[in-house]
Amino acid sequence: MAADTQRHTLLDDGFPPTPCDVLVVGCGNILRGDDAVGPVLIRRLWEDGVPADVRIVDGGTAGMDVAFQMRGAQRVVVVDASSTGASPGTVYRVPGEELADTGPLDGLHTHSFRWDHALTFARWLLGPDCPTDITVFLIEVAELTPGAELSTEVRAAMEQVIEIIRNEFFDGPGIDDHVEVTDSGHLRIPAALAAARFPADACGLGLVERQSHPELHMIPLQGPANGGQLLKQRNLAGDRVILVRETLSDDLPVGNHRTRWDQTLGVLVVDLAPRELDRDDRQSG
Amino acid sequence: MTSVDMFVSPLGRVEGDLDVRVTITDGVVTSAWTEAAMFRGFEIILQGKDPQAGLIVTPRICGICGGSHLYKACYALDTAWATHVPHNATLIRNIAQACETLQSIPRYFYALFAVDLVNKNYAKSPLYEEAVRRFAPYVGTAYQKGVVLSNKPVEVYAIFGGQWPHSSFMVPGGVMSAPSLADVTRATAILHHWKDNWLEKEWLGCSIERWMEIQSWEDMQAWVNENESQYNSDCGFFIRFCLDVGLDAYGGGVGNYLATGTYFDPELYENPTVEGRNPALINRSGVYADGKFSEFDHLRVAEDVTHSFYEGTRPLHPWEGETKPIDPAVGRGQGKYSWAKSPRYDVPGLGHVPLEAGPLARRIAAAAPGAAEHQDSDPLFLDMLQKKGPSVFVRQMARMHEAPKYFQWVMDWISQLDLQGSFYTKPQELVSGKGFGSTEAARGSLSDWIVIEDGKIANYQVVTPTAWNIGPRDSQEVLGPIEQALVGSPIVDQDDPVELGHVARSFDSCLVCTVHAYDGKTGRQLSKFVVNGMV
Numbered sequence: 056m057a058a059d060t061q062r063h064t065l066l067d068d069g070f071p072p073t074p075c076d077v078l079v080v081g082c083g084n085i086l087r088g089d090d091a092v093g094p095v096l097i098r099r100l101w102e103d104g105v106p107a108d109v110r111i112v113d114g115g116t117a118g119m120d121v122a123f124q125m126r127g128a129q130r131v132v133v134v135d136a137s138s139t140g141a142s143p144g145t146v147y148r149v150p151g152e153e154l155a156d157t158g159p160l161d162g163l164h165t166h167s168f169r170w171d172h173a174l175t176f177a178r179w180l181l182g183p184d185c186p187t188d189i190t191v192f193l194i195e196v197a198e199l200t201p202g203a204e205l206s207t208e209v210r211a212a213m214e215q216v217i218e219i220i221r222n223e224f225f226d227g228p229g230i231d232d233h234v235e236v237t238d239s240g241h242l243r244i245p246a247a248l249a250a251a252r253f254p255a256d257a258c259g260l261g262l263v264e265r266q267s268h269p270e271l272h273m274i275p276l277q278g279p280a281n282g283g284q285l286l287k288q289r290n291l292a293g294d295r296v297i298l299v300r301e302t303l304s305d306d307l308p309v310g311n312h313r314t315r316w317d318q319t320l321g322v323l324v325v326d327l328a329p330r331e332l333d334r335d336d337r338q339s340g
Numbered sequence: 341m342t343s344v345d346m347f348v349s350p351l352g353r354v355e356g357d358l359d360v361r362v363t364i365t366d367g368v369v370t371s372a373w374t375e376a377a378m379f380r381g382f383e384i385i386l387q388g389k390d391p392q393a394g395l396i397v398t399p400r401i402c403g404i405c406g407g408s409h410l411y412k413a414c415y416a417l418d419t420a421w422a423t424h425v426p427h428n429a430t431l432i433r434n435i436a437q438a439c440e441t442l443q444s445i446p447r448y449f450y451a452l453f454a455v456d457l458v459n460k461n462y463a464k465s466p467l468y469e470e471a472v473r474r475f476a477p478y479v480g481t482a483y484q485k486g487v488v489l490s491n492k493p494v495e496v497y498a499i500f501g502g503q504w505p506h507s508s509f510m511v512p513g514g515v516m517s518a519p520s521l522a523d524v525t526r527a528t529a530i531l532h533h534w535k536d537n538w539l540e541k542e543w544l545g546c547s548i549e550r551w552m553e554i555q556s557w558e559d560m561q562a563w564v565n566e567n568e569s570q571y572n573s574d575c576g577f578f579i580r581f582c583l584d585v586g587l588d589a590y591g592g593g594v595g596n597y598l599a600t601g602t603y604f605d606p607e608l609y610e611n612p613t614v615e616g617r618n619p620a621l622i623n624r625s626g627v628y629a630d631g632k633f634s635e636f637d638h639l640r641v642a643e644d645v646t647h648s649f650y651e652g653t654r655p656l657h658p659w660e661g662e663t664k665p666i667d668p669a670v671g672r673g674q675g676k677y678s679w680a681k682s683p684r685y686d687v688p689g690l691g692h693v694p695l696e697a698g699p700l701a702r703r704i705a706a707a708a709p710g711a712a713e714h715q716d717s718d719p720l721f722l723d724m725l726q727k728k729g730p731s732v733f734v735r736q737m738a739r740m741h742e743a744p745k746y747f748q749w750v751m752d753w754i755s756q757l758d759l760q761g762s763f764y765t766k767p768q769e770l771v772s773g774k775g776f777g778s779t780e781a782a783r784g785s786l787s788d789w790i791v792i793e794d795g796k797i798a799n800y801q802v803v804t805p806t807a808w809n810i811g812p813r814d815s816q817e818v819l820g821p822i823e824q825a826l827v828g829s830p831i832v833d834q835d836d837p838v839e840l841g842h843v844a845r846s847f848d849s850c851l852v853c854t855v856h857a858y859d860g861k862t863g864r865q866l867s868k869f870v871v872n873g874m875v
Contacts, residue, residue: 065488068533070526086385086400094506116403117505119447123491179478180488202385 063126063184072127076108077224078186080124082135082170084116088203089143089196093134095205096213104316106225107247118169122177130188132224134216135170136196136209143197144208146215154189190224192216232314234325240300240307242271242325246293249286252316252323256295259283260302271299271325272317303327358810358849360822360840364831369840372819372826374810376680379649383663386800391417391769391792392512394800398788399506401802406505407440407497408781409802411602416788417512418612420775423767427606429514431753432763434603434622435527436501436510437779438746438753442493444782444848445743446538450475450486453736453845457581459838467581474574482574485542492534496527496750514764521759528754531747539743545573548744556723560737575740582733586830591732591843593825598685598695598808599705600636600778600785601625603749605714606756614638614776622749623780624715626705627695629687633708638776638787640686641803647812648681655684655692655815658789658801659774682811682820683803696821697784697808698847699739700730716745732846739782739848771795781805783848806849822847 066072079100081093097113105111110128114121125131137147154174170191178185194213197206205213235243249256252275259274259282276283286295300307308327317324359375382401386393394413399406411433418425454475462468474482494504500517501507509516519527535548544551546569554560564576571580582588601621604612608620618625618635625636642655649671651664668676684692695701700721707722721738728734771794778787784805791799811820819827822844829839 062484062488065485065537066491068492068530070529084400086382086397113503113506115400115406115506117406118403120491120494120505201381 062180063182066123066126073110074127075110075129076106077130077132078110078112078125078128079105079132079134079220079224080112080114080121082114082116082118082121082133082173086201088199088201089194089206089209090136090199091205092136092194092196092209092213096134096217099213099217100220104251109225118173119176121170121173122180125177125186126181126184128186130224131186131190132220133170133173133189133191135191135193137193138196138199141195142208143195143206144212145195146212147191147193147195148219149191149193154191192219233311234314235311236299236303236307236309238307238309240298240303241296242299243289244286244295244297246295248314248323249295250293253286253295256286257283258286258297258323260297260299262302262304268326268328269304271302271327272320273323273325275321275323358844360826360844362826362837362840364834364837367831369826369829369831372823373677374680374812374820374822376678376810379665379679381663381665382802383661383800386797389797391420391790391795391797393797394788394790395508395511398802399508401804403505404444405440405781405783405786407436407501407507408779408786410507410510411437412777412779412786412788414510414512415612415777415779416775416790417777418767418775419614419617419777420773420790420792421512421767421770422611422613422773423513424611424765425609426514426762426765427610428757428761428763429510430604430606430609431756432500432515432517432519433510435750435753436497436507437602438750439493439497439531440504441780441782442534442743442746442750443490443497445490445739446486446543447490448782448848449736449740450480450483450490451477452848453842454483454578456838456841456845457585459836461832461836461838462585465581465584467577467584470577471581474577482542485538486574489534489538492530495530499523499527499530511764513767514762516764518763519757519759524754524757524759528751531750535747539747543574543740544744545569545571545576548748551744552748555719557727560720560724578740579733579737582736587736587842588728588731588733590829590839591735591825591846592730592828593696593821594694594819595730596627596629596687596693596695597701597704598627598636598697598785599623599625599702599780600638600787601702601705602778602780608714617776617778619712622715623702624705624708624711625778626708627685627687628701628704628708629685629690629693629695634688638778638789641787642684642686642692643801643803644682644684644692644811644814645676646682646815647676648678649676650681658787658803659791659799661789661799661801663801676812678810678812680807680811682814683808684814692814692816694811694814694818694821694824695808696825696847697805698735699742699782699784700725700735701784702780703738703741718745732842735846769795784808806847809847810849822849 081097083090083093085091085094094113094115097111100111112124194209197208232248255276255278257276257278259276261272263270263272284297286297289296313326315324359377361373362369363371382397386397395410398409398413401409455477458472458476474480477483497504500519501509540547554563564571564579570576601624603622604620605622627634627636642657643661644655645652649666649668651666652662656662685695686692703721704725706716706718711717724734773792775790778785785808786805787803789801790797809821813819825843826840829843831837831839
């Protein structure tokens with residue numbers, strides 16, 4: 056039927072859909088206890104940061120709109136709660152072949168849309184543009200008390216699912232999380248990392264001595280007016296540089312260092328441990 | 341005489357949260373009971389919380405009207421805290437709220453309402469084949485365009501509000517949004533795409549401007565026959581189909597209407613107050629009962645729980661409202677039958693009566709005399725009400741009429757944005773106060789009443805359009821609006837009472853959206869794919 060092949064073209068308003076390698080959608084109602092697990096997982100991913108080519112979506116209870124969000128995605132991960140009678144916190148991973156046939160279109164209702172309806176609807180809506188690489192995680196609920204927090208079992212299961220998603224799906228070229236200390240005492244920060252963590256191009260610095268090695272803590276500031284250091288642009292790519300000589304010890308840890316985002320402190324932590332290469336050098340020498 | 345009790349559950353595609361029981365005598369509905377099968381504990385969740393909790397909690401009440409919930413929750417706080425709202429923020433709030441409704445109009449019409457027009461009961465109509473060609477679910481030509489393009493307006497919501505559904509970007513004192521020129525360009529392009537491809541090309545078959553010239557029922561009939569394009573547009577066809585199968589002959593309801601109004605003039609509502617609300621509205625508020633207009637006064641609203649599963653002895657204004665659930669088994673012994681409360685309005689001279697909320701109520705309010713320069717003044721639906729009486733058809737046309745009207749407003753509001761200007765004024769968070777915020781969700785008046793004491797929520801009550809419309813009988817045994825609308829419906833086939841679906845869906849109640857549905861059956865089939873071995 057000619058009309059059947061034209062649906063996805065109706066959505067073309069002259070702007071291409073935002074492309075992304077992985078789309079993660081969390082579905083559920085945050086007001087109903089463990090039903091919140093999908094949106095809470097999305098919130099966690101957002102707070103911890105995701106690679107630049109990953110899009111995360113709080114699907115809430117809108118249902119049909121999950122299908123519209125899938126436009127432009129290469130791979131899709133859906134996380135939802137389930138209530139099957141299994142032990143609370145049980146994680147179901149629905150294999151792709153099971154998702155090939157999610158049932159008929161009949162009986163859909165905008166007010167009671169479920170993940171499998173969304174996939175069926177997405178195939179109808181997007182036709183040849185519908186992503187084929189789809190994974191669904193379902194987390195068995197313990198309770199659905201209005202207003203309750205996530206139960207312990209479901210929170211633990213959510214952490215498991217986050218681990219799986221990070222390990223298996225966030226494998227693309229994510230944000231380069233390395234920084235470089237130069238022999239002039241400057242710290243070079245890649246453009247994407249700077250943009251993600253220091254949108255106002257300003258940070259405060261602190262050296263924290265750990266037992267094994269020191270850490271440099273970089274605290275995002277709202278602007279240079281609040282004191283701290285200005286992140287200066289050093290090339291057209293948008294890489295940034297700041298002077299760290301005054302903060303670090305005289306024996307500058309020249310070279311590349313890994314960073315991690317500490318959610319609790321709200322700081323970017325630069326791990327100043329001696330690099331692998333240095334250790335190898337010492338052993339061979 | 342044959343009398344049958346029918347229990348219709350669910351209403352076609354609703355998964356059991358709204359049950360409708362009707363009695364049919366000689367092929368006509370003689371009485372009806374609407375039973376909301378779910379307890380909604382949102383007011384209880386909010387008690388004792390930070391005053392701003394309503395901005396997070398209420399948009400999650402519904403997966404369809406989250407933006408409307410946010411809009412009124414925000415104004416409830418604006419009035420309680422006596423905030424200042426910059427012009428830009430009022431415009432952005434208006435744009436977002438209207439875009440949510442612009443999405444709902446075609447999505448509801450094609451996916452929920454028009455699919456019933458292909459029911460075999462209408463096979464005798466000469467227009468039946470054409471109805472099937474257009475409206476059959478998933479394959480109908482009009483269904484496909486309408487449902488697919490329905491998403492475009494909420495893409496605009498997401499540009500200004502960060503996400504749709506469930507955004508929390510409206511805050512007391514303004515919006516957390518600072519659109520760029522690129523955002524405005526994109527939003528404009530998306531809305532024009534929606535208008536060009538669905539609203540004008542598919543639905544109207546003419547320009548928005550031509551449609552907006554219609555002032556009366558005669559004008560509308562003349563419009564249908566004016567040319568081929570209008571005669572054969574979805575709108576032209578829908579009008580002809582309704583008249584042919586008699587959708588203009590039943591489903592009238594209580595005939596009394598309530599609109600709390602929405603969209604504010606930026607200058608007139610810079611400092612939102614409860615008292616200053618009515619004159620600042622663009623989409624006017626108003627009550628029309630017993631053929632007379634009166635001004636809307638929120639203090640005249642009260643909720644009756646005589647037939648609802650709650651404790652309570654008298655109707656209470658929401659500021660002193662209570663939500664004390666009781667065991668339904670006990671409640672049934674007391675003649676209670678629904679989890680919905682019955683909102684009633686104390687009409688001067690009439691007492692507490694049920695009022696219908698929704699697009700038809702808004703259109704009637706828009707016809708009241710005395711509109712100010714900035715306010716919607718539109719005589720069309722009062723004319724249709726007086727000449728044809730209320731019905732499923734008139735209610736539907738009222739809803740569809742708002743698509744071109746709101747589109748024009750949104751484009752106007754976008755053009756008024758001052759991108760260099762302010763979008764937020766930090767408010768002073770008062771430790772006590774009372775607030776009232778309200779809007780018109782796609783399906784009708786939606787209001788929050790908040791009482792703040794010691795910096796916390798002492799009382800919070802949400803009255804939804806669904807509650808206005810599906811509420812049960814009150815202490816005077818007066819039927820709720822949908823109950824009343826069902827009475828008198830002719831039922832052609834008792835095994836497939838499509839007429840009940842038309843009536844109930846013409847109100848577009850959204851009960852099911854309060855839940856996230858699970859399917860135990862699907863789950864069991866999946867249990868073999870456990871990955872963490874806890875079973």
